[in-house]
Amino acid sequence: xxxxxxxxxxxxxxxxxxxxxxxxxxxxxxxxxxxxxxxxxxxxxxxxxxxxxxxxxxxxxxxxxxxxxxxxxxxxxxxxxxxxxxxxxxxxxxxxxxxxxxxxxxxxxxxxxxxxxxxxxxxxxxxxxxxxxxxxxxxxxxxxxxxxxxxxxxxxxxxxxxxxxxxxxxxxxxxxxxxxxxxxxxxxxxxxxxxxxxx
Amino acid sequence: xxxxxxxxxxxxxxxxxxxxxxxxxxxxxxxxxxxxxxxxxxxxxxxxxxxxxxxxxxxxxxxxxxxxxxxxxxxxxxxxxxxxxxxxxxxxxxxxxxxxxxxxxxxxxxxxxxxxxxxxxxxxxxxxxxxxxxxxxxxxxxxxxxxxxxxxxxxxxxxxxxxxxxxxxxxxxxxxxxxxxxxxxxxxxxxxxxxxxxxxxxxxxxxxxxxxxxxxxxxxxxxxxxxxxxxxxxxxxxxxxxxxxxxxxxxxxxxxxxxxxxxxxxxxxxxxxxxxxxxxxxxxxxxxxxxxxxxxxxxxxxxxxxxxxxxxxxxxxxxxxxxxxxxxxxxxxxxxxxxxxxxxxxx
Numbered sequence: 001x002x003x004x005x006x007x008x009x010x011x012x013x014x015x016x017x018x019x020x021x022x023x024x025x026x027x028x029x030x031x032x033x034x035x036x037x038x039x040x041x042x043x044x045x046x047x048x049x050x051x052x053x054x055x056x057x058x059x060x061x062x063x064x065x066x067x068x069x070x071x072x073x074x075x076x077x078x079x080x081x082x083x084x085x086x087x088x089x090x091x092x093x094x095x096x097x098x099x100x101x102x103x104x105x106x107x108x109x110x111x112x113x114x115x116x117x118x119x120x121x122x123x124x125x126x127x128x129x130x131x132x133x134x135x136x137x138x139x140x141x142x143x144x145x146x147x148x149x150x151x152x153x154x155x156x157x158x159x160x161x162x163x164x165x166x167x168x169x170x171x172x173x174x175x176x177x178x179x180x181x182x183x184x185x186x187x188x189x190x191x192x193x194x195x196x197x198x199x
Numbered sequence: 200x201x202x203x204x205x206x207x208x209x210x211x212x213x214x215x216x217x218x219x220x221x222x223x224x225x226x227x228x229x230x231x232x233x234x235x236x237x238x239x240x241x242x243x244x245x246x247x248x249x250x251x252x253x254x255x256x257x258x259x260x261x262x263x264x265x266x267x268x269x270x271x272x273x274x275x276x277x278x279x280x281x282x283x284x285x286x287x288x289x290x291x292x293x294x295x296x297x298x299x300x301x302x303x304x305x306x307x308x309x310x311x312x313x314x315x316x317x318x319x320x321x322x323x324x325x326x327x328x329x330x331x332x333x334x335x336x337x338x339x340x341x342x343x344x345x346x347x348x349x350x351x352x353x354x355x356x357x358x359x360x361x362x363x364x365x366x367x368x369x370x371x372x373x374x375x376x377x378x379x380x381x382x383x384x385x386x387x388x389x390x391x392x393x394x395x396x397x398x399x400x401x402x403x404x405x406x407x408x409x410x411x412x413x414x415x416x417x418x419x420x421x422x423x424x425x426x427x428x429x430x431x432x433x434x435x436x437x438x439x440x441x442x443x444x445x446x447x448x449x450x451x452x453x454x455x456x457x458x459x460x461x462x463x464x465x466x467x468x469x470x471x472x473x474x475x476x477x478x479x480x481x482x483x484x485x486x487x488x489x490x491x492x493x494x495x496x497x498x499x500x501x502x503x504x505x506x507x508x509x510x511x512x513x514x515x516x517x518x519x520x521x522x523x524x525x526x527x528x529x530x531x532x533x534x535x536x537x538x539x540x541x542x543x544x545x546x
Contacts, residue, residue: 168302168335179310
């Protein structure tokens with residue numbers, strides 16, 4: 001087990017959003033404010049870690065033919081728990097994330113990690129994988145939502161940076177999501193190419 | 200005979216070249232926009248000229264900056280950035296603050312054009328994409344002043360003074376409310392043709408734009424396929440499906456109001472974002488016309504030219520892929536006969 005390698009994969013070389021291009025729907029939809037980004041990122045990280053652990057535990061019991069359905073049942077269980085917890089303790093975030101918390105059930109990052117990692121590895125590496133991939137997702141979400149919140153509504157984490165009259169509202173609309181995501185993916189490719197060329 | 204004594208230069212074709220270059224063509228486009236700009240100054244005051252100069256300078260500056268920062272060869276000399284800048288100023292109201300123009304310039308040049316590889320590689324018309332982005336500031340982008348209502352020379356050049364400008368309905372706003380009678384009362388047909396109306400800086404004078412367009416066609420910078428099919432399809436649709444009981448007037452006001460002439464001659468004909476073949480260009484023009492009329496009739500926006508051209512820009516690859524001119528001397532490939540439909544029992 002190599003935590004450093006898994007962390008590097010989650011954050012950079014196998015970043016779920018910028019390299020694997022998974023979980024696009026929620027990434028584009030909810031990254032309008034930093035609090036949304038953090039809330040969504042941490043929810044996904046928690047669900048991903050827990051479902052990775054459980055699927056890794058059950059990996060010898062789950063029959064090959066119905067594995068996807070079984071994964072979904074496990075994931076849906078944790079999503080329901082997180083959804084209800086958020087509604088109970090963080091009602092503001094739960095309201096602003098809306099349908100995207102229940103939709104984590106079909107978030108392909110979680111299913112992809114279950115299929116490609118948790119079902120083939122022991123519990124501890126699976127848990128670390130969940131945390132690392134979840135962190136990669138969270139970091140991208142926070143960066144994206146910071147850019148979009150700053151340019152789109154002129155504030156950062158709710159604090160006003162410049163008057164809202166000057167903010168480009170397009171950046172808070174879906175257009176801004178696609179523009180920011182495209183720019184970040186390009187930046188990631190550029191960094192990775194630089195790193196390869198440097199060797 | 201010794202061929203070496205003949206002093207022939209051995210080279211592959213082409214042997215004859217024209218002096219046409221990107222800079223030459225873009226220069227012609229700039230010349231063609233002068234009448235519309237002149238009329239805009241007459242109609243809206245010197246602020247129209249100031250907007251155009253600021254926007255063109257902004258585009259050239261961003262293009263230069265990007266190319267220098269990324270250590271690429273400088274392409275400012277081909278004038279395409281200047282054309283984009285002028286067009287951006289043309290599709291905005293005269294009261295637009297300069298900083299919004301500069302943000303539009305940045306978006307057009309850096310995001311739409313340079314990030315995709317620079318001149319000739321943009322997949323959207325940079326000026327229209329910038330306009331779509333600048334609608335972020337919807338209030339500033341839809342503050343219209345009336346014709347010939349500009350205060351004296353210098354006061355309009357600085358932001359702040361324009362705040363007193365009264366919001367004024369444009370022809371498109373009245374058409375969108377199906378208020379043709381009110382529009383006819385406000386502007387008669389000659390005013391619509393000459394351009395003594397409210398609207399964006401460069402779009403008001405259909406006559407001057409027609410002169411510019413005719414100049415471009417005569418100089419063979421553009422062909423007539425796109426403008427004719429675009430304007431023709433809008434004319435046909437608005438004539439066949441008028442709102443009100445005067446199809447001819449409805450059609451004429453639809454043709455002369457809004458950005459149709461500007462879009463059809465100066466934006467839809469952009470080489471990079473329009474199809475290659477003539478047949479494809481006609482399809483492109485008709486598509487633009489259809490979407491323009493649909494947005495004007497059923498959309499929440501008054502005017503559909505900007506989005507119509509942007510949407511059709513995105514269809515160009517599809518049109519080019521499916522409309523291929525037949526190759527000379529090659530017999531047409533016969534399509535394989537379709538498999539006969541199987542009889543379905545009991546239909």
